[in-house]
Amino acid sequence: MSKAADVQVFVQHRYALTPAIDCWRLARRDGAPLPPFSAGAHVEVQIAPGVRRAYSLCSDPAHTGFYEIAVKHEVDGRGGSRALHQLVHINSDLSIGAPRNLFALTHEPGLHVLVGAGVGLTPLIAMAHSLHHSGAAFQLIARVRQREDLLFAPLLEQGPWHDCVTVSYSSQGALELPDNAAHVYCCGPDGFMQAVKAHYSALPDAHWHQEHFSASAVSTGGEHGYRLLLSASGREIEVAAGQRLIDALRVNGVACETVCEQGVCGSCVVGWQDGRPRHQDECLTDEDRQSYVALCCAGCDSDSLTLEL
Ligand code: FES
Numbered sequence: 001m002s003k004a005a006d007v008q009v010f011v012q013h014r015y016a017l018t019p020a021i022d023c024w025r026l027a028r029r030d031g032a033p034l035p036p037f038s039a040g041a042h043v044e045v046q047i048a049p050g051v052r053r054a055y056s057l058c059s060d061p062a063h064t065g066f067y068e069i070a071v072k073h074e075v076d077g078r079g080g081s082r083a084l085h086q087l088v089h090i091n092s093d094l095s096i097g098a099p100r101n102l103f104a105l106t107h108e109p110g111l112h113v114l115v116g117a118g119v120g121l122t123p124l125i126a127m128a129h130s131l132h133h134s135g136a137a138f139q140l141i142a143r144v145r146q147r148e149d150l151l152f153a154p155l156l157e158q159g160p161w162h163d164c165v166t167v168s169y170s171s172q173g174a175l176e177l178p179d180n181a182a183h184v185y186c187c188g189p190d191g192f193m194q195a196v197k198a199h200y201s202a203l204p205d206a207h208w209h210q211e212h213f214s215a216s217a218v219s220t221g222g223e224h225g226y227r228l229l230l231s232a233s234g235r236e237i238e239v240a241a242g243q244r245l246i247d248a249l250r251v252n253g254v255a256c257e258t259v260c261e262q263g264v265c266g267s268c269v270v271g272w273q274d275g276r277p278r279h280q281d282e283c284l285t286d287e288d289r290q291s292y293v294a295l296c297c298a299g300c301d302s303d304s305l306t307l308e309l
Contacts, residue, residue: 004098006046007034011092012066017151020072021119022085023058026094027066034064037099039130040123040185040211043067044097044259044267048087053080054265056123056187056211057099058152061130067096070151072119102266102283103185103211105130110182112138115196117188121151123211124187132161143168143175143192187211212264212282221247222278227304230254231273239300246295254309256295263297270295275305 013025028034037043042056059068074081088094105112105127112131114124121142131138140161144150146169156165168175177199184203186196193210200208221242228237228248239248246268249256259267263281272293278301281294293307 004035006095006097009034009067009094009096011088011090011094014088014090017070017153018149020149021070021151022073023068023070023151024084024088025059025066025068026096031065034067035098036064037061037067038101039105039126040103041099041101041126042103042123042265043069043099044265045069045084046095047080047083051080051083052259052267053084054259054267056103056126058122058125059129061126062133067099070119070122100266103187103209105185106183106209107134107136108182110137111178111180112136113178113181113184114138114140115143115177115184115186115188116141117143117192118149119151120186120188120192120211122187124185125152125155127185128161128164132164138164139178140165141168141175141177142166143170143188145170181207183207183209185209185211222299226275226300226302228300229274229304229306230309231306232309245298245300249295249309258296261296263294266294268295269293271308273306273308275300276302277305 009026010029011024012027015023017023037057039061042054044052044054046052055069055071057067058070059066071081071084073085103123114127116124124140128138128140142150142156142165150167156162156167181200184200186193197208221244223241225241226239228239237248237252239245246256257267259265264283266283269292271291277293278299279289279293280297283294284292
């Protein structure tokens with residue numbers, strides 16, 4: 001999970017998708033292709049000094065001449081979307097990270113059901129493009145309050161896979177979901193995802209895929225102190241009771257890259273070895289957690305923990 005260097009892009013196009021959501025089209029100034037990505041991937045965008053946020057790519061992964069991101073202006077957010085909306089215009093230069101995918105499609109047979117609410121549709125748009133290209137069976141269910149809130153409305157209503165799209169208006173009634181899903185991919189507010197997951201409670205865990213906008217719980221320090229052993233540098237760092245793991249690292253001068261600080265984006269993930277990390281993220285799978293830990297929200301249930309730092 002090492003990080004590639006940032007890519008320099010500019011805003012080739014920016015346009016409104018809904019009254020609150022804009023789309024930014026990002027490309028290289030020299031016209032060269034951008035790094036390939038798979039549907040469900042996100043990139044980190046350096047919006048301003050000290051303001052870096054992760055956004056899902058919603059353009060067709062088959063085309064790497066540009067990326068598109070769609071971002072809602074969150075009035076009560078942490079300021080990232082506000083800065084993007086206010087500061088990043090057509091022709092602005094930006095640094096972005098290489099695409100990372102924590103919400104990937106499987107390539108198993110059966111019906112792939114994509115369910116998204118509001119701006120949560122963004123990664124599902126890229127997934128629909130990919131599934132369409134591969135000839136896989138899929139259905140995209142877009143849940144919005146009313147038509148003016150539907151992002152990419154022309155694509156969903158008239159695009160090449162429009163007959164695989166169902167738009168469900170919350171102002172008009174309950175959400176209806178197909179029962180014959182082989183895999184379900186869901187993105188939206190937590191309450192929405194919980195309701196969709198409840199509908200698919202009989203589905204095996206490995207067939208349920210979700211992506212959060214924000215975490216439901218943010219780490220606080222644990223009740224007991226412990227020691228961090230940093231395998232690359234050979235350093236030892238004490239984490240006091242009540243202190244967050246990542247704060248202990250930073251106080252001791254260890255640089256830790258973070259974006260969301262909520263266990264969602266995967267930016268702070270590093271390898272671990274000995275010990276018992278307490279995972280509180282929402283971006284790693286159980287398999288990932290055997291080897292990796294998201295520092296921003298992790299705790300520790302043993303006296304020491306070895307990190308690959
Ligand atoms: S900073 Fe996003 S998961 Fe840790």
